[in-house]
Amino acid sequence: MILYPISLFERMGYSVQGIKPEGYRLTLRPEKIEKEPEIIIGKNFYLFEEIDSTNDLAWTLALEDEEEGTVVIANAQRKGKGRRGRHWFSPSGVNLYVTFILRPCISPQKAPQLSLVSALAAAKAIEKIAGIKPEIKWPNDILIQRKKVAGILLEMKSHEDKVDFILAGIGVNINVGKDEFPGEIKDLATSLRIATGKFIPRLKFGKFLFQEMDSCYRIYLSQGLSSILLAWKNYSEIWGKKVEIFTPKGYTTGLALDVDQEGALLLLKEKGEVERIISGEIQ
Numbered sequence: 001m002i003l004y005p006i007s008l009f010e011r012m013g014y015s016v017q018g019i020k021p022e023g024y025r026l027t028l029r030p031e032k033i034e035k036e037p038e039i040i041i042g043k044n045f046y047l048f049e050e051i052d053s054t055n056d057l058a059w060t061l062a063l064e065d066e067e068e069g070t071v072v073i074a075n076a077q078r079k080g081k082g083r084r085g086r087h088w089f090s091p092s093g094v095n096l097y098v099t100f101i102l103r104p105c106i107s108p109q110k111a112p113q114l115s116l117v118s119a120l121a122a123a124k125a126i127e128k129i130a131g132i133k134p135e136i137k138w139p140n141d142i143l144i145q146r147k148k149v150a151g152i153l154l155e156m157k158s159h160e161d162k163v164d165f166i167l168a169g170i171g172v173n174i175n176v177g178k179d180e181f182p183g184e185i186k187d188l189a190t191s192l193r194i195a196t197g198k199f200i201p202r203l204k205f206g207k208f209l210f211q212e213m214d215s216c217y218r219i220y221l222s223q224g225l226s227s228i229l230l231a232w233k234n235y236s237e238i239w240g241k242k243v244e245i246f247t248p249k250g251y252t253t254g255l256a257l258d259v260d261q262e263g264a265l266l267l268l269k270e271k272g273e274v275e276r277i278i279s280g281e282i283q
């Protein structure tokens, strides 16, 4: 495993077990959990050299009752998934591909809130390691100098009025070089190395991301979306600007006013009415 040396996890208090396909399951030892009983994210890790998609593997684990907070990481993905059925460029050894298994007691309508929670955690970790404040483009694209540096794919299984599990898959372009991006995303994507001109240690970045995800998720569970929203809005630059949004119902435009308590974007339309967008993508 090139991404994270296993011995390092052992030193951090994890027990290690080899699993198929070619990977490791790391479990935080009970004496460590006793010291930090409140920790949610990172009690269990699954590490793989290469798999199709960390979200797909997390889905299988979650169906098998894998506990909340489990993290699936791969050094490369063969079929990395982006939003709207797109492919996520996932070369080996340079970036981070990670999925968090979450089991919040919320209704399926509130699931998009976890996009904001994950985006805030990713933005904070990026700012911490790179010293550059990224922009969050509603709901969860992370940009530096208007180019995409990280993306989030949320998937959910629910029954009746209750979320069974939510998978928050995050891909961060860390050390990939400009010339390595495929032609179709070359002008749209960037990496932390391109933006800072410096090599970024993936292990250190991963640690920051897991800590931020744990902290943001616990704040969300104990206080709800409001405190997350306050911090999230601070990373967004669209307020008062005209935006065009692709929604499941088609395109819509308006002035970006605010995000409400459910995480929906409020758009001021030409005739003065306010449109509430629950899911979509700013163009």
Ligand code: BTN
Pocket: 052, 053, 054, 055, 056, 077, 079, 080, 081, 082, 083, 084, 086, 088, 096, 097, 098, 099, 141, 150, 151, 152, 153, 169, 170, 171, 172
């Ligand atoms: C987007 O289109 O912006 C979302 C990209 C999400 C990519 C991540 S990489 C880790 C996880 N596994 C996947 O297959 N996709 C997500």
